[in-house]
Amino acid sequence: MAGPLLWPAEEPWPVRAAVHPNGTGHLLSDVRLRRRIQETARGREYTQDEQRLLDGMTQRGHAPDLQDDDPSPMLAVAQLYARDVPDLVGPEGHDLLQVFWCPFEVHGGHTADVVLKWRRSADVGAVLTPQPEPLVAGRAECVPTRCVVHPEQVVEHEYLGLLDEELQEEIAEWEEGLLDEDEEEEDGQGSSPPGSYATYEEYEAATAAARAEEPEETDYMSDLSIAPGWKVGGFASWHLTDPAPEDAER
Known part of the structure; x- marks a missing residue:
């Protein structure tokens, strides 16, 4: 995540085309420094x-x-090898997907301008260094932290709002049944630990233990539908906007 990328030295780096208010937002250097300070001062x-x-x-x-309106480099977001990500399939013979975005969410709404680049990793000779990046980001959350990820394949199901009405009703009945079962199991048990304690720390530890024994609620959207976090492929989540058509030319 967040580079460095296997990018050929002779190939131009992607540049954003849209106009953005560079007087607002966050310097990338500030974003990273703030994160280092917060991590060091944790606790x-x-x-x-x-x-x-x-x-x-x-x-x-x-x-x-x-x-x-000055041109600005796109921000390196991710580099994914087909060998590491099951079902990641690109053009024939291409085994590396590189992802960039513009760190401003003002492209026809609250959306990011994304660039995808497929390439053959074996064809890359000299690698570009140093690699360009924009000075400013619209939001700190648009600046990924450099790290290595270990992909995991999971099963997810279609967003609830896109299912037919009959299936949505069946899911609602199933969730209500689970809630009824949880209420029956909790009936008469209570969530507060009984007894008295010499210190507040003892009471807090007993309370935490009692909460850990409570059954976790299960529902379609949180546990079976759209997987959380960063992902490649699968279904789209519409929890912010509700389902809407996408512009195929973008």
């Missing part, structure tokens, strides 16, 4: 130096010399 208060750095990020400008 404790910020030091004075850390707080000073965080405060400085909110006060400085973004990219004052960068015009809104």
Whole structure:
């Protein structure tokens, strides 16, 4: 995730075409620095130096010399080899998929402008270094953290709103049946641990243990339908917008 990519030195890097307000958003360097500080300070208060750095990020400008219509490199998001991802199939002989996006969600709505590049990894000679990236992102969440992923194949089912009405009704009845079973199992048991405790820590530990014994609720959307997290293939989730047609030319 997030590069570096197996990108040929002689091949132009993808560049965004849309105009964006570069005076707003977040410097990529600030996004990464903030994440490093937060990770280092996990579980404790910020030091004075850390707080000073965080405060400085909110006060400085973004990219004052960068015009809104200046070309800007696309951001490297992912690099996937067909050998690592089951069912990832591209053009014949191509075994590597590279994913870029523009880190601004203003492309005809709250959507990202995505570029996909298939290539034959064996054909790549000298690799481009250093690799370009934009100075500014519209949202910090649009900047992935560099890491290695280990793909897992899972089974998922169609988004609930796209199923026929009869099947939706059957699923609703099934979920109601599960809730009724859970209520019968919990009847008379209560969720608060009985007894008295010498310290609050003992009470808190007993409460956590009691909650862990409670059955987890199961429903179609959360447990059987769209898999959470980053994924390749499968079904699309429409939980933000409801089902809508996609522009095939984009």
